[in-house]
Amino acid sequence: MSLELRNVGRTFNDKAAVRNISFTAQPGEIIGLLGTSGCGKSTVLRAISGLDDAYDGRIEFNGKAPGAVRNAIGFIFQEPRLMPWLTVLENVTFGLKGTRAEKESKGKTFLENVGLAGNENAYPKELSGGMAQRAAIARALVTSPEVLLLDEPFSALDAFTKMQLQDLLLDIWKTYQTTIVLVTHDIDEATYLCDRIITLRGQPGEMEREIAINEARPRTRGSGELAEYKKEILDSLDLNQPAAAEK
Amino acid sequence: MEKSVGQLTAVPANERIDEKKTIARRKKRVQPIMLGSILPIVLIAVWEVLSRTGIFPAYQLPAPTAILATINGMFQDGTLFTHVGITTYRVFIGFLIGTVAAMVVGSIVGFYEKAEQLFDPLIQAFRSIPSLAWVPLFILWMGIGEPSKVTMIAVGVFFPVYLNIIGGIAGVDRKLIEVGRMYGLNNLQLIRRVILPAALPSFLTGVRSGLGLGWMFVVAAELMGASSGLGYLLVLGQNTLSPEIILSSIILFAIIGKLTDWILKIIETRTLHWQDGMVKS
Structure with a gap:
């Protein structure tokens, strides 16, 4: 499913949080929205998801508004947001429709995919942060969304779990060719995962640069090529000179 | 030589630790009940004695x-x-x-x-x-x-x-x-x-x-x-x-x-x- 944003903006109480955001995502493309905190990147993602419909401008999935294609969109939040009263399996199948047996077999398959087999009957309180986020990923994937929106999904995790889950996301992307929009403030994460990176800056946030990462996957973390991209991004955000960062 | 002696005694010592653990666990469950009953029992006993000896008159506080x-x-x-x-x-x-x-x-x-x-x-x-x-x-x-x-x-x-x-x-x-x-x-x-x-x-x-x-x-x-x-x-x-x-x-x-x-x-x-x-x- 393709995604198109045209001049999208959002104001809260007469104060613009973000404005003039325009980009398109082709089916199967991974787009990164990168920026410092407070630049409105999560606001844009919420507008795309249909959770917030008070935005200006136009957002279209294959020509349709977000509300009309809700079933085709999966959202992974920064926190796992599991229902504490449901078991892991019940959480994963939360958004599924159909008979119980169908839901359970599908849920189990996805739990296996994210490496949580055997934890079906555990409650969220028994999971570690990484396990809970895996369960949340399984919950978002089980409905087979054509578009996956991720709001800093790995930012609360330790470095090793983060890398594992980034690779898990790429595996999923390879299998299902999902269109992905990833909001992040982690430049390494963006250069490792994305086809294109859109940097936002300022208050209200506006688009700064659009950087295409023309590297074949699998990419090597910390490679020279990715470091070049990182430098380019840091320069575009004026973060490479300490003096500039301070003002 | 000393080492082997230590290994031999290690097994029964382990068992003894397990036994001690179960006793400790049982103690943990019973102890709060016992601790909580001390005051009520003492108070009731004192009350009974005081009522029997007539210090508390029966028409006000019976035993x-x-x-x-x-x-x-x-x-x-x-x-x-x-x-x-x-x-x-x-x-x-x-x-x-x-x-x-x-x-x-x-x-x-x-x-x-x-x-x-x-x-x-x-x-x-x-x-x-x-x-x-x-x-x-x-x-x-x-x-x-x-x-x-x-x-x-x-x-x-x-x-x-x-x-x-x-x-x-x-x-x-x-x-x-x-x-x-x-x-x-x-x-x-x-x-x-x-x-x-x-x-x-x-x-x-x-x-x-x-x-x-x-x-x-x-x-x-x-x-x-x-x-x-x-x-x-x-x-x-x-x-x-x-x-x-x-x-x-x-x-x-x-x-x-x-x-x-x-x-x-x-x-x-x-x-x-x-x-x-x-x-x-």
Whole structure:
């Protein structure tokens, strides 16, 4: 499913949080929205998801508004947001429709995919942060969304779990060719995962640069090529000179 | 050589540690009960001695054994069950009516902002009236029969349950509601699948404090005029100058009050086992 944003903006109480955001995502493309905190990147993602419909401008999935294609969109939040009263399996199948047996077999398959087999009957309180986020990923994937929106999904995790889950996301992307929009403030994460990176800056946030990462996957973390991209991004955000960062 | 000796003795030592562990675990379970019983036992013993020696006059504070004998007497002639039964029945019916009413009104006020603006100020105003102040009015309206007593209790139970339902619904994590909306749940599904389970802990807290108030109000209701029930025994004891009847009634209140709360407590722990609560050390 393709995604198109045209001049999208959002104001809260007469104060613009973000404005003039325009980009398109082709089916199967991974787009990164990168920026410092407070630049409105999560606001844009919420507008795309249909959770917030008070935005200006136009957002279209294959020509349709977000509300009309809700079933085709999966959202992974920064926190796992599991229902504490449901078991892991019940959480994963939360958004599924159909008979119980169908839901359970599908849920189990996805739990296996994210490496949580055997934890079906555990409650969220028994999971570690990484396990809970895996369960949340399984919950978002089980409905087979054509578009996956991720709001800093790995930012609360330790470095090793983060890398594992980034690779898990790429595996999923390879299998299902999902269109992905990833909001992040982690430049390494963006250069490792994305086809294109859109940097936002300022208050209200506006688009700064659009950087295409023309590297074949699998990419090597910390490679020279990715470091070049990182430098380019840091320069575009004026973060490479300490003096500039301070003002 | 020394090393091998150490290895040989290691096995039985391990077993001994296991044995010690089970003893320690049993001790851990029994110890708090023993610790908690010391003071009551000492107090009761002192009270018994003081009453027997006549330092406490029997017409004011009879000995514990005398109170037990009174309860036993009621048990023998069957009046115990009449009194306990009718009181429990009143609390139960009043509790049921109060809880159901609070659930209905509380859910509507909790879910719909318009309903909150319409009803909540009135309910809050009623809440500031001490519930016992209603007693004369209820008697005037409904006489001194069962309806006025049950109504009294229902009014007492209503407020804590109502307030906790509203608080519970208002306190549901917006983030979880967003997850529900992301999966396209409509309002009714959202209420059933997200808001109600999330508000359940607060609701159960309200139910438990509501039951406590129910027991308080049954005393008031029975004091104002009843021909049976534990509250009636209080009046009877006062009028016949028999403190042992009053104390028996108080003890019976304590026992069934604790018993019903314990039942609710079990229901609570069963339904809320998923909660990531604090474990006291």
